[in-house]
Amino acid sequence: MSSTAVTRVRTALAAQPRIPLAQLPTPIHDAVRLRDALGGPARCPRILIKRDDLTALGLGGNKARKLEYLVADAQARGATTLITTGAVQSNHARMTAAAACVAGMRCVLVLTATTAEPALAGNLLLDRLYGAEVRLVPSIDPMLAVGQDEAIVAEVVAEEEASGRTPYVIPIGGSSGIGVFGYVAGSAELVEQLAGLNIAPTRLYYASGSRGTQAGLTLGAVLCEAPYRVYGVAVSAGEPEKIERARRIANEAATRLGLPERLDLPDLVTDQSFIGEGYGIPTSVGLEAIDLLARSEAILLDPCYTSKGMAALIAHVRSRELTPDETVVFLHTGGMPALFTGEFASRVSGGDRATP
Numbered sequence: 001m002s003s004t005a006v007t008r009v010r011t012a013l014a015a016q017p018r019i020p021l022a023q024l025p026t027p028i029h030d031a032v033r034l035r036d037a038l039g040g041p042a043r044c045p046r047i048l049i050k051r052d053d054l055t056a057l058g059l060g061g062n063k064a065r066k067l068e069y070l071v072a073d074a075q076a077r078g079a080t081t082l083i084t085t086g087a088v089q090s091n092h093a094r095m096t097a098a099a100a101c102v103a104g105m106r107c108v109l110v111l112t113a114t115t116a117e118p119a120l121a122g123n124l125l126l127d128r129l130y131g132a133e134v135r136l137v138p139s140i141d142p143m144l145a146v147g148q149d150e151a152i153v154a155e156v157v158a159e160e161e162a163s164g165r166t167p168y169v170i171p172i173g174g175s176s177g178i179g180v181f182g183y184v185a186g187s188a189e190l191v192e193q194l195a196g197l198n199i200a201p202t203r204l205y206y207a208s209g210s211r212g213t214q215a216g217l218t219l220g221a222v223l224c225e226a227p228y229r230v231y232g233v234a235v236s237a238g239e240p241e242k243i244e245r246a247r248r249i250a251n252e253a254a255t256r257l258g259l260p261e262r263l264d265l266p267d268l269v270t271d272q273s274f275i276g277e278g279y280g281i282p283t284s285v286g287l288e289a290i291d292l293l294a295r296s297e298a299i300l301l302d303p304c305y306t307s308k309g310m311a312a313l314i315a316h317v318r319s320r321e322l323t324p325d326e327t328v329v330f331l332h333t334g335g336m337p338a339l340f341t342g343e344f345a346s347r348v349s350g351g352d353r354a355t356p
C-alpha cells in the first residue's frame with residue numbers, strides 16, 4: 001500500500017455525510033487454531049479474519065458500514081422514515097431497523113418470505129424488537145430470494161407521505177453508490193491495519209449477495225493500492241445483472257468521491273460455485289465450515305452468507321489453490337441471528353459432523 005493513496009481516499013470520504021453507527025476499527029484475528037485444523041503451517045496459509053461481525057450496531061455485521069453513509073444521506077434530505085427490502089431473515093433489514101433506532105427515525109421493512117407466517121425468530125424477531133413495521137411479500141424465486149416488492153414499497157412511500165412523514169428508500173442490501181462508501185472506508189481501515197502488521201495477504205475472501213460490499217471492497221482495494229485480490233463468493237444467483245450493478249455503483253461512488261479510477265467487469269471477481277441449491281439454503285460444506293470455526297476459534301458463521309464464503313476458502317486450502325506461504329484474509333460479514341431460527345437448528349441436530 002502507499003499511505004498517500006489511503007490519505008487521498010480518507011480525504012475524499014471526509015467530504016461525504018456520515019453518522020457514526022459502527023464500532024470501528026474492527027479487529028483482525030489471526031486464526032491459528034483454524035489453520036491447525038486445516039493441516040497447520042505446512043499445509044495451510046495463514047488465515048486472518050477481519051471481524052466485521054463485531055461492528056456492534058444491532059448485533060453487528062457488514063451493513064453497519066454502509067448505513068453510516070446511507071442514514072446520513074437520508075437525514076441530509078430531511079427524511080424521517082427509513083424503508084428497505086430484503087428476505088425475511090435479512091441482516092440488512094435488521095441493521096437498518098437498528099440504525100433507525102439510533103438515528104431517531106421510523107423504519108418500515110418490506111420482507112420476502114417463503115411462508116405466510118414465518119417464525120418470529122432470528123433477524124425477524126430483532127426487527128420487531130427494534131420497533132420496525134414489517135410488511136411481508138411472498139417469494140417468487142428461491143435462487144434469488146426475491147419477491148415483487150416494488151409495488152408494496154411504493155404503497156409504503158405513499159402512506160408515509162400521506163401521514164406527513166418523509167420516506168427514504170434504501171435499496172436491497174444497502175447497495176447503492178452511497179452505500180459503497182462503507183467498504184471504501186472499510187478497505188482503507190483494513191489496508192492500514194495490514195500495513196501496521198507488515199503483512200501482505202494475497203486474497204480477501206467474503207460472501208457476496210447484493211454486491212454493494214463487492215463494489216466497495218473492489219473499488220477500495222484499487223484506490224488504496226491493497227496487496228490482496230478481492231475474491232467474492234456468491235450466495236445467490238443473478239448474473240449478469242449483479243456484476244453490472246457492482247460496476248455501476250462502484251463507479252458512481254468514485255464519481256461522487258471525485259476520484260478518477262473506474263472499475264471494469266474483469267476487476268469484479270465472483271465465484272458462483274458455492275451457492276448450492278439457492279439463497280438461504282445451507283450447503284453441506286457451509287455447515288462443515290460453521291462447525292469448524294465454532295470448534296476451532298469459537299467464531300460463529302451464519303448458514304446463509306459467511307459459511308459459504310468460508311467454505312470456498314477451505315476448499316481452496318484443500319485443493320492447494322492456496323499455498324502455505326500465503327496469507328489470506330476472510331472478511332466476516334456477520335449474520336449470526338440466522339443461527340437462532342428453528343430452520344437452522346433442525347440442520348445441526350444430526351450430531352455426526354466433523355470435529356477438528
Ligand SMILES: Cc1ncc(COP(=O)(O)O)c(C=O)c1O
Pocket residue numbers: 061062090091092173175207208209210211212213214302305306333334335
Ligand atoms: C452476513 C452477510 N454477509 C454478506 C452479505 C453480502 O453483502 P452484499 O449484499 O453487500 O453483497 C450480507 C448481505 O446481506 C450479509 O448479511
